[in-house]
Amino acid sequence: MSRRVSMADVAAAAGVSGQTVSRVVNGSPRVDPATRAAVEAAMTRLGYRPHRAARALRTGRTQTVGLVASTLATVGNSRMLQAVADAAAARGYSLVVVTLGGDSIAPASADVDAAFERLRDQGVDGAIVLNEATDLVRDASTPVDIALVVVDSPPDDRFGVVVTDHAGGARAATEHLLSLGHRTVHHIAGPAGSFAAAERERGWREALAAAGAEASVPVRGDWSAASGHAAGALLAGEASALFVANDQMALGALRAVADAGRAAPAVSVVGFDDVADAADYRPPLTTVRQDFDRLGERAMALLVARIEDGAASAAPYEVVPAALVVRSSTAPPAP
Incomplete structure (x- = not known):
């Protein structure tokens, strides 16, 4: 039987120390790209495969991380799950997913402590917490034995x-709609208590204030297309421009204005997220693009750093830019 390739074999082949190989295997960010590439090439050439159980005994780490979400029913959360799963796999980590509220987007009394206990049972080294769940985590007893990174x-x-630059997006x-000649922009907001919804509302208000335009009372939805349709039906008779806090609600709003005989862009509609189908809405949706892949990659990179460095790692705060994508759901107001 052939001998299993060891870290020492990889280190000798790559011309680096065993500690450097260990850092590459464990996904540490403290390895320069050229060295990482040399080590990974040596691993591939030698057919090296990390021995997870032995590594856990040696390091006290399981190479498993958790993801906590209030729900996976929203497009944003499901996109983030995919992004985090991809980023974890790229670093050799397994992923355990815990949801707090079933199909509820904002559970009223989620047992966050129980969620972390479930992750402890799985032996996770750390966890990433998504979106609406972050409010619950901030108010809970933050576990000292699990490295944490939160999104939003x-x-x-x-x-x-x-975080995504929600306010900037x-x-x-809003500035795009005002530049087309709309006197003001109405807002279909996300649920109260959502950090992302509050930041998007803040950016909308700031743009209107800077332009000297009046801000009406936002109509709130729950991120679903149905809630966007209900909100759009309330605004379709008076609004010439709508900024909608996510693309799913924007889809409902587009149907509502069409039902009212004012199909976009007779009423201009802008969403947020740039979901995969946004370009195929009728009409194609102008929206703000969130870089979910970048969010997942950066969240995982920060988590690995905290797992590796523990208390020595500061609590960084990173902002990922959001970009406006103009399509044909917006136009100057009708004369």
Whole structure:
């Protein structure tokens, strides 16, 4: 029987130390790209495969991370799950997923402590918390034995944070509509208590204030297309321009204005997220693109750093830009 290829074999082949090979295997960000490439090439050439159980005994780590979400029913959360899963796999980590509220987007009384206990049972080294679940985590007793990174949260010295520039994207969307000649822009907002919804509303308000335009009271939805349709039906008679807090609600709003005989772009509609189908809406949707792949990659990179460095790792706060994508659902107001 042939001998199993060891880390020492890889280190000798790549001309590096065993510690450097260990860092590459464990996904540490503290390896320069050229060295990482040399080590990975040596692994491939020698057919090296990490021995997970032995590594766990040696390092006290399982190479498993958790993901906590309030629900996976929303497009944003499901896209983030895919992005985090891809980023974890690229670093050799397994992923355990825990949802707090079934199909509920904002569970009223989720047992966050129980969620972390489930992750402890799986022996995770750390966890990434998504979107609406972050409010619950901030109010809970943050576990000291699990490294944490949250997606969409104000800065917090207890964990790392990665956010989309929601406010900047919302400002760009609102400024685009105002630049077309609309006197004001109505807003279909996300649910109260959502960090992303609040930031998008803030960006909308800031753009209107800077232009001296009046801000009406937002109509709230729950991220679903049905709630966007209900909100759009309330605004279709008076609005010439709508900034909608996500693409699913924008889809419902597009149907609502069409039902009212004012199909877009007779009423201009802008969404947020740039979901895969946005370009195939009728009409193709102007929207703000979130870079979900980048969010997942950066969240995983920060989590690995905290797993590797522990308390020595600061609680970084990273902002991922959002970009306006103009399509044909927006136009100047009718004369």
